Amino acid sequence: xxxxxxxxxxxTIFLSDIHLGTRGCKAHFLLDFLKHxxxxxxxxxxxxxxxxxxRKNWFWTQEHNDVVQKILRKARKGTDVTYVxxxxxxxxxxxxxxxxxxxxxxxxxIHHTADGRKFLVAHGDECDGVxxxxxxxxxxxxxxxxxxxxxxxxxxxxxxxxxxxYWSLSKYLKHRVKxxxxxxxxxxxxxxxxxxxxxxxxIVCGHIHHAEIRDIDGITYLNxxxxxxxxxxxxxxxxxxxxxxxxxxxxxxxxxxxMTADDDAMPxxxxxxxxxxxxxxxxxxxxxxxxxxxxxxxxxxxxxIPKSTVLSEP
Numbered sequence: 001x002x003x004x005x006x007x008x009x010x011x012t013i014f015l016s017d018i019h020l021g022t023r024g025c026k027a028h029f030l031l032d033f034l035k036h037x038x039x040x041x042x043x044x045x046x047x048x049x050x051x052x053x054x055r056k057n058w059f060w061t062q063e064h065n066d067v068v069q070k071i072l073r074k075a076r077k078g079t080d081v082t083y084v085x086x087x088x089x090x091x092x093x094x095x096x097x098x099x100x101x102x103x104x105x106x107x108x109x110i111h112h113t114a115d116g117r118k119f120l121v122a123h124g125d126e127c128d129g130v131x132x133x134x135x136x137x138x139x140x141x142x143x144x145x146x147x148x149x150x151x152x153x154x155x156x157x158x159x160x161x162x163x164x165x166y167w168s169l170s171k172y173l174k175h176r177v178k179x180x181x182x183x184x185x186x187x188x189x190x191x192x193x194x195x196x197x198x199x200x201x202x203i204v205c206g207h208i209h210h211a212e213i214r215d216i217d218g219i220t221y222l223n224x225x226x227x228x229x230x231x232x233x234x235x236x237x238x239x240x241x242x243x244x245x246x247x248x249x250x251x252x253x254x255x256x257x258x259m260t261a262d263d264d265a266m267p268x269x270x271x272x273x274x275x276x277x278x279x280x281x282x283x284x285x286x287x288x289x290x291x292x293x294x295x296x297x298x299x300x301x302x303x304x305i306p307k308s309t310v311l312s313e314p
Contacts, residue, residue, distance in 0.1 A: 026228065114239060
């Protein structure tokens with residue numbers, strides 16, 4: 001593990017697609033990130049807790065609990081934390097415009113950068129045709145995705161025996177499969193159009209587990225990635241410029257490697273599961289359908305289905 005002398009300080013940090021409650025979540029990597037970074041603002045851009053998987057199979061470790069406690073502690077210590085729920089934690093959309101532990105819950109939000117630009121912050125399932133028109137297909141894709149991540153775990157266990165660093169098999173496949181590449185391109189274009197229609201200079205999103213910074217017809221498209229495959233965060237520096245931190249690469253982390261003890265990581269609240277009532281996982285409707293009109297341009301139409309049914313991984 002490569003050492004970091006002191007905490008890295010940023011104006012704003014964006015995290016999404018953590019998927020707490022799943023075996024694929026790299027909670028120990030994220031705890032290391034939260035320990036070594038500070039920011040004035042922190043945006044949680046959806047899929048923080050995976051209600052889909054928890055509803056099927058309960059999985060919640062102490063590390064997952066520590067992530068929640070660490071974020072709550074940052075909020076208590078003055079970090080402005082905003083939570084934008086996604087499709088996997090859609091249960092939280094029943095609590096919009098409320099605060100929990102000094103964390104604001106909103107559907108989407110405009111972020112003003114240090115250099116005066118406006119960025120729309122949204123999870124991104126609003127512009128995923130599969131999520132809007134064929135949620136069952138997205139759930140089927142989620143099951144296949146979990147299977148790929150399981151294979152990825154065994155694959156990296158073998159790599160560890162040869163002292164090789166972490167490498168994401170599913171991420172590699174995603175960039176090699178033609179349909180997946182086309183889906184990402186369509187999604188990025190759709191999100192950029194949504195930002196333009198909302199009068200923003202750019203957009204910050206997650207959802208597709210693909211960290212990216214690029215210009216799309218004058219709109220700055222920013223995707224903060226995930227903490228299942230890429231272990232990435234999007235950060236805004238104090239002068240307003242953007243950067244994607246590939247934390248596992250930056251720190252030379254290896255899955256399941258013991259982490260350095262962290263005094264601040266020990267929770268000073270009772271050890272609890274997430275603030276939101278878990279009984280609501282199964283009966284909260286998906287609000288993304290209300291935004292269908294906002295993303296009429298999501299991707300190429302297919303006979304019988306208004307939007308693309310290319311399998312969305314998240």
